[in-house]
Structures are given as structure tokens and as C-alpha cells.
Amino acid sequence: MARTNEIEKMLPLPLAAFHMLLELADGERHGYALKRAIALRTDGKLKLGSGALYGSIDKLLLLGLIEESEERPDPHLDDERRRYYRITSLGRRAAEAEARRLRDLVVLAEAQLGRRPKLA
């Protein structure tokens, strides 16, 4: 229960943070990969600068929504300066809660506007 309250307090998640959690839900990523994946997923609409990206990562780490991964790729393929991140169970639940919140919002908007928005 206390955990649910904790998650409620975090909502709404910033858009960048939400996308990062969604991306990390697929698996571990390093910062640059995360940035590229988000840009790809949003058709280039959300292009995070490096400072903004690591600012968000820092916040998510502090909130315990993501953590740094100890596992690293083959040293031949890796650069030790890269940092790898993965989603925590709290992060996963926060992302789910945010998705629910957004869905409720869409339902509310449809009821209020009296029609379903046209899907592309």
C-alpha cells in the first residue's frame, strides 16, 4: 500500500522519463542507445539532449525507478565510459501506473468530447 502511494506521488511522470522507462522495459540500454531508441520510437519528435538525458537518468536513479546494470558486454565491444541501465520493479509499476493514468485521461476526453478520436 505504501508502495502504491509512493508511485502515486511520482505521477504524472515527465514525458522523457516515461519514454525512458518504456524503452528500458524492453531490456538494458546505455545512454546513447536509449536516446536513439526514444527518437526512433517517437519518429524524431522527442530528441533528448545529452544533458537532459542524463539529468532524467539521474532523477530516475534517485527515485529508484531504474538502476545501473553491473553486467557489461564483451570488453572488445564495450567502452568503460558507457553506463548501462535497467528498469526496477518499482519503475515498471510506475510506468504501468502512468500508462493507466493516460488511458483514463483518454477515456475521460472521449466521454467529454462525445466521439472517438480518429486513429491514423
Place this chain on the structure above:
Amino acid sequence: MRRAMRVYGWLLKLYPARFREEYEPALERQFQDEYRDVTSPGEAVRLWSGALWDLATSVPRQIFSEMTMDIRQGMRAYQRRSFSMTLAVIALALAIGASTGIFSVMNALLLRSLPFARPERLVELWLSPVNAFAGRTGFNSWWQHSAYLNEATTFSTSEMNLAANQEAWRVKGTESSANFFHVLGVDAIAGRTFAHDEEITGHNSVAVIGYGLWQQLFGGDPAAIGKTVHVNGQQFTVIGVMPANFNYPGKTQVWMPTIFDFEIIPHRGAFLIETIGRLRNEGAFRQAQEMFKAEALRKNPKAYDGNEAQNWPKLVSLQNQLAGPVRQQSWVLAGMALLVLLTACANVAQLVLSRATERSQELAVRAALGASRARLLQQLITEAVLLTTVSTVLGLGLAQWICRLATSIVPPELATQEYTIFDWRVFGFAAGLAILAGVVFGLSSAHLTARLQPAANSLRTQRAAPDAGLKRARAVLIVIQAAITLCLVTSSFALGHAFLKLLGTDLGFRTGNVVTLNVSLQGTTHSGKGEWAYYSNVLSRLRAMPEVEAASAVSYLPLANQIYMANSFKLDSGQSVARVVTNAVMPDYFGVMGTDFLSGHDFEQASGKDADQRVIVNETFARLSGLGRAIVGRHVLSPWRDASYVVEGVAKTARLNGPDNQGGPQIYFYIGEETPPVLTLVAKVRGDAAVGLAKCRDAVRGIDPQVPIYDVKTMDERLDDVLARPRFYVGATALLSLMTGLLAMVGIYGTTSYALEQRRREMGIRMAVGATPRRLRGMMIWESAQPLLVGVAGGMALAIFAGRFLEDLLVTVARPGFGTCLGGGAVLVGVGLLAAWQATSLVRRIDPMEALRSD
């Protein structure tokens, strides 16, 4: 690629310490990846602009975020030592407040620019070699051919009766050459300023009014242009309105063009014609001064002979001239405030030393957990800046109060010089002080912390060993505080002593129960032949009042801050007396003012029998004439006409400008039927002077409401006004010295009690081997007394050196001598030892066993 990486690496240094340490390598790596993908110069530009935009938005966010974290942590750390922190904040707030307040005044007078175009090129010419008396053509031709002046103008300011909309006011009016506004480079906000030929008689019935008067008379209506006003009874057409911040010279509200032929507004009595000019070249001020001096000498080879230096021709910058009356005093007070600031900083430094020792353990733990030196440094600086910022915010309140006080005591010459903290320079100064002090404290704290934990084993040691360097640093701080305190205390004592002497000075007249009112008949129905009848009527009315014991009138009232007319007078003995202040009085003036006669008597007894052919001189005149009291009955020749006056009596010398000014030679003429249009009515009243003053004012107004009555004050109020400035300086010095004294005591107490705490174990050992608490306490007190004595010695030298500046605050002050310093030093040592004695009271409670166990 390498160069791009290097530049990006530098830019990353903008991030705060924690973020940088955490993500700098990752950010670099990411930029490297992105840069590798760049295929064209266009893409490189896009990458760089994106990176710069990202830095511009994310750096402030990260700084804010880390600062918030550090502030929270700092607050928690401060809460643990709330008492000493509160003391430190108060000390710093007082010191920063005093410094900022005085800076605000200096900013207004010396730094803020004047409401003139290129004010740095404007100069005032004292005793100009050519002035308005050379006539319009002579004056204009002089500056047109001048090698150093581009243009010059003359003006004269006096109080005038202004009537409009059937009401009359007494206002400051300036008559000037037509190019007055052109020289200053200011323009009207409505209408226009004077045209070139509007100074010529016949064209000069035009006036420019000030913004305040425009609001007051016409409610700010632009249709005021073309309306008429009456100045001293003469009609003028308003042609322009000046901006709100323009009231030069001396709070002028109405300006009129003239060639100083006094045809429109006649002048009687003393008045001053001033000359200002605009230099040809901005940087050539010194050169212009030399050229001016050479010209003055050419016109009058004796210009710089004999006279006192203050009467020599001089070319001064207008900005300095306008700041003149309080410029030097501001510097002296600023010096004092700086000393207080130093003392407060020394106190905070003491605190930093204590905290550094206390926190060395905490910081060592954080370092062991991975916090870098930069991160800890950032934390310590943020905490220190937090302390100084809170102090500065509180100090700004004090600063604004000081500004208000200064405004009431020494009002600035111009509206634009208003003393206030709401100016970017003042805020910059205060913020600069806060940041500088914060960074210095933070760095010193970090430095000391580093000294206290030099080795990796610092975590294992229970307590850092007492550091000899720290002990020395504490002693040096006490030396500084003691020296500054002694300097300020002796200065304050010297000023206080001089001020008390000033209060006890015999003014040559009494101020108690004497009330004064100024009336001006200029432009009223009484001017001319009706003046005598009006004054006779007013005086009879006043004398008939039950509250009034006696009433009279005078041309130049003492303590009224007036320009006096001075002349040389010859006696029938052939002796001549120079620079005699010439005054005119009605019968019983000396009785009302309580001025004693040393010889002879007042006009009253001579009236009816040629009183207007008699004069009264003062004691100084009698002495300078070489005749002394035997001057009574001798003849004084008129400097204006072929007539002589019999000396009727010798009155005590009146100190016209207040107790700190020696009254010079004075001569009093009898006001007969040729009455001056402006007079001050004086009355000695029974009972409460304020009530008497109000009744007298009502009685005078009852005779003719159209006659402006102004500057209505009791003589006690006038004396208060005159003493306000020295009182402020004495009060400010006393307050500053009290503050430093308190700070020094807190410093000594804190150092001694801290030293005791640090040496608890040593004390325990000493007690265990037989030392008595009394002996130990004596030892501790002696150790505290040593830096105090060194500080007192330094302070004596400082006080004697600084004594010369006290004369700028109060002319009559005697510089603090060796005796005063010694007395002050003894008091300081006594109080300091008392603080140390109190701080060491815990020695008695030390239990040797417990002290040994505690480590």
C-alpha cells in the same frame, strides 16, 4: 574530432560537481558517438547547436537541483548549532547592512550618474574670472573664445513667492542665462526650454516649471503651457515642464531667463551668482584646471594671495561639487563600516574554524563513501554562501533604514541622488559581499578540513589532534578584532566628548522658548511703502498676545543656513575690520534672543532719537577694531555711502551657523522705514514653545493670508537641525564601536571556551597530577589575554592614525591621544578578561577521570 572533444570537455565543466563526476565520461562518450555519425559541415553545425542548447538548458537545472540539495544539508548542519549560527548571522547582517547602507549613500552621491547629458564634462567655476557681471556680451564672448570651455552659463537661486490659481507658495527659483538647459544637456518633457534671446529684457517673461510644481498647480495637464504664474508679483508665461528627476540647482521648482539686470525680479540683500560650464574635452579635466587657474591669475594676479584657500578661484567637477557636503564623511563612515565588516568576518571565521574541526569526521565519512574533494568543496561553499546570503537579505533591511535616516539628516542636492538600496549597483555590492564572504569562508573551511584529515586513517582516529596552525589562526583573529574594536571605541569616545562640548557651547543667544517665522512681502500688496506698516502691525499684534513676552524681527537669523552679506568697515580711528557679517534688526531683538550686552545698550533705548544712525557691533568686531569695549560711542563709516553710524553697544558674539562655527565680526543696523521685503519674525513665548509657535503663525496669517509664511520653527528645532549631522555621525560611530565591541567579546568567549573543550583531556591530566582548577583557569585566561594585549597595542597605533579622519565628521574633535587609547585599551582588556573568565568557568567542573575516559 580531438579539438571538438576538447571543447566539449571544457563545456562540461559548467555542470556542478556531483553531476559532472557521475556523468562526465558518459556524456563525453555520447558526444563522441554523435560526432562520429556527422557526415557534413551542416550536420556538424546542427550537432553543435543542439549540444549548446542542451547545455544552456540543463546546466542551470542541475545547478539548481544540487544547490537545493546542498542547502537542505546545510540547513540541517546549521540547526545543530543554531545559537552560534544565529549570532553569526546577526553579526554579519549588521555589518553587511551598515556597509550597504553607507554604500547606497555613496552610490547616490558619487556613482549614480546625474540627470545631465555627459555629466563628466560639467564643471563648476568658483569665482570665475568672468561672470554675469561682465554683461551678456562680455560673458558670452568669454566662453566662446575659451580654450577649455565649450559653453558656460550663470545662474542664481533664491526663494521666491509664487502665486497661481489664487494661492501663494514660497518656492526655490533659479534665474539663469538662456543657455542654462543647453549647457546641462536636458530638455523639457512638455513645452520647451529657453530660446537664445529670451534672456534679454523685454523677452524674458517666460518660465520653465518643475515636474512637482506642474502636478501641484496644474494636475499634470499639458495645457499648463501658455498659462501664467506670478513670481514675486511679476507675471510669467509657462513655456515648459522639466522631467521629474530634474531639480538642479538645489531643488529648484521654477526657472526664469535673465541677464542679471534685476529689472524683472529685484534683488535686495545677499545672493550668489554661480557659473557652470561644459569642458571641451572629456579627459582633459586637469588641463582645464590649470588653464582656469592661469586665466584667474591673469585677470587678478592676487587671486591666490593672502586669502584662505577656500576663497580661491577653483574649477571643480559638478558631480563632486554636488556630493560635496557629505562626500568626505561618507568615506570615513564607509571605512568604519568596513572595520565592522572585518570584525564580523573574523567572528564568522572563528565559527568556521570550530565547524571545520567538528565536521572533519562527517566529511571524512562522505569522502570514504565516494564524494570527491570538489563535491565537498561545493557543499561547504554553498553552506557558507547560504549563511552570508541570509545575512545580506536581513542586512538590506538595515541598509534601507540607514538610507532613510541619512535622507532626513543630509538630504541630497538633487532628486536623482535619492538614497536608496533599490539600485542595481547597491544590490550588486550587497550580492558581491555575500558571495565573496561566502566563497572565502567556504574555501577556508575546506582548506582547514583538509588539514584536519590529511591521512587516510582520519576515520580511524577519534578526534583530530589540536592543530598549532589553527590555534595561531584563532589568535590572529582575536588580535584583529581587538585592534579594530579599540580603534572604533576611542574614535567614538573622542567624537562623543567633542559632541558633548558642542552641546555645552555658548551660542551667544538662547534658543529656549524662542519661536521664528519667515514672511516675504515680495509681490504682495504690501511690497514697497506698505512694508513698514505691515511689519509694525504684525509686531504690535504679536506683542499684544498673552503667550508672547517679547517680539522683534531680523534680516539674518542665526542657525537658519543662510548666505550672509559681508563687508569691510572703517572706524573713525582709521582701523578697519574685514568680512563683517552685516545684519539688520528691529528693536528688542537682542532681548528676545537673550543676547547679553558687554557694553552699551540695545536700539530700544535710542529709538526715537536717530536710532537709524546707530549700530550695534559684536564682541569680535570690537576686539578686531583694537578698541574693545571702548568702541561704544565711536563712529563706523558706511561702506556704501557717505555716512557714519554711532556704535550704540557691544553684544555678545552670536555663532550664526551653530556651535561648531566661531562667530566672526558682526554689525547690526536698525531696521527703520526702509524695511527689507523678507524678514524673520522672532518672539519669546511663555509656556510650550510649539503651542506658542502655532498661535503666532495663526496671528500673522490672520493679518493677511496672501503673505506666504514659511520656515516656521522654534529656535530649539533649528538647533536640532544644525546638530543633526554631528549627532548622526557620533551616534553611528558609537553604534559601530558597540557592535565591534560585542563581536570581539563573543569572539573571545567562543575561542576560549572552544580551546577549553579541545584541551579537556589535557586539563584532566594536569588535574590528575595535582594542578588546581584555579591555576588551570588562570593559565587559560592568560593564554586568551596574550592576543588581546597584542591587539590592543595594534589598536592604539590604528586609533592614533585614524584620528585624523575624525575631523571630517566633527570639526571640533580632538584626535584620540595616548591617554585615551590607554584608557580604552584597559577597558577592552578588562571586558575581554571577563569574557574569558566566564568561558573558563567550566574548568571547575572537569572531572579528571571522566576527561581521560572520554577520549
